[in-house]
Amino acid sequence: MQAIRVEALTKTFRVRRKEKGMRGSIKAILRPQTEEIRAVHGVSFGVEEGEMLAFIGPNGAGKSTTIKMLTGILYPDGGRVEVLGIDPTKKRRQLAYQIGTVFGQKEQLWTHLTPYDNFRFFGAIYDIPDEEMEHRIGELAERFELHEFINTPVRNLSLGQRIRCEIVASLIHRPKVLFLDEPTIGLDPVVKEQIRNLIRQMNREYNTTIFLTSHDVGDIEKLCKRIIIVNDGQIVLDDSMEHLKYHYLHKKIVEVKMQEETALPQVAGITVLKQKGSHARLEVDTGAVEIGDALRQINVENMEDINISNVPLENIIMEIYRAKDRQQVKAAIAPVG
Amino acid sequence: MLTAVKNQTRVCLLSLKYNIMREMVNKVTFLMNIIFMMLNNACILIQWFILFRLREEIGGYTMREIMMLWGLTAASFGLSHILFARVFSLPELIVSGKLDSYLVQPKNVLLGVLTSATAVSAIGDFLYGVALLLFCGLAVGGFLLALLLIVTGTVILTAFALLFGSLAFWFVRVEILGNQMVMGIVSFATYPDGIFQGISRFLLYFIIPVGMAVYHPVHILAEFDAGRLFTVLGYACLLSTAAVAVFYRGLRRYSSSSLMEARM
């Protein structure tokens, strides 16, 4: 069964526009000007049960707006949404029992209470009996190492500890689908890794479907097998991570250090990215020239050091962000020749 | 169905408990807030005592009826600010997009929002109001009736604030209007209704429902009148149904926000 089905989803925000100063204010009262922002525009996709999906895009692309429509926070202007076969606009509460949400930029916890009291509150919200709740809190606290601070008011916790508690709170009712909107924002690498492990465990043990937005390539690369890229409210790419990387593997980055400055080869398929003294960085398009042939072009006698690597995923994603539409994205990732 | 109601009640009570725990972080301030509110209310009543030294009756009220008026007003105002304090800042929540966390919970959104805060000084108002009603010399039946009328008063005040607050889904800056209206109820509700005549009387009974929230109840307590009681009950049902409908209609227009924020 598909965990999430979205068809031609659309959301437009109307915001009031006001010109500068007093005059602008008066004008705005007399003749209010509204501007339409197409946050999400005709988005369609499906997510299988147990899948881990990265839903990424530059700031303002419409990721959060999409998640809010999937979870029943926002009412779509058009299109259809089904999560676990439930329409969030019609059966919001029924759906809420089965999904979990984590918004890295928003807090759902009561800050003056301890994590323990907060979890008890969530237990009541999801109708979990007290004994069962004790059991689950114990288990989750054990697994996610919350014991140290489970009785410290949330406002006295570090950001990392707080986000861990937020995530645990969203798992207490064992959701079938977990929505995470930038869960690792502002966290240090150690906490990021903890959170990734936590998400991975959930997926492995309970087959939880994971819908993740993040600006952190590490989150995406380490967790997700599939990636959807949105820009300007539209999907520009929907592909498996493996496929995406494969397409880019035809490009290699070669970094060389020579004993002295030498002329670099002028051959089709080799682009000089950077040259500074005896250091040089080249991009080799293996679709146009064999890597062996490319290396032969470099004066081996003169070489002090060499490093060959794939194009980092970050660059791939950046290039896709820059492309304006699907056509350009295709062009950007298609092998040359 | 019954378990659903039970579970919802459990959440609301837990919410109330946590709200009070939040306010009790500083116990001295907590108690001061309550005691000062009671004293504050008591001071104003003294003015009426002095006035009634000069005259038997003002606007058709004797001192006993003034006490009932103040008792009902303070208790209803207090109870609505203990249980549903958030309704009075609803526009701000709507405009700044702070309803998200209630919308992802499998419980009633409206109750979740309304019960998410408690005004401490309102405990003082409530206790003061109930105490005044006890001192009015009502019989047991009369006192029980007074409790019922506190509930209807609370419902009317809350529903009225909800109705105006929900307009924030459509218009910005309505909170000013809404607050004026609610304050209007409270300030009118501290004067005998006999001093208002004609159009202002109509306004007070139907537009700003002070009449329904406290004047009718005072008359019912002074002299039982089933017709008035049913009017009040019917009005409370009607107003709250309308307010809830407007809130849910508006909720479809809710636009959340794209800013960072924390639960308060």
Ligand SMILES: Nc1ncnc2c1ncn2[C@@H]1O[C@H](COP(=O)(O)OP(=O)(O)O)[C@@H](O)[C@H]1O
């Ligand atoms: N509540 C809102 N009111 C008005 N505009 C909004 C609101 N929320 C988001 N937007 C706008 O919609 C677009 C998409 O926003 P969002 O979904 O938050 O992007 P992302 O999460 O991908 O960064 C942006 O242009 C943003 O400014």
Ligand SMILES: [Mg+2]
């Ligand atoms: Mg976002």
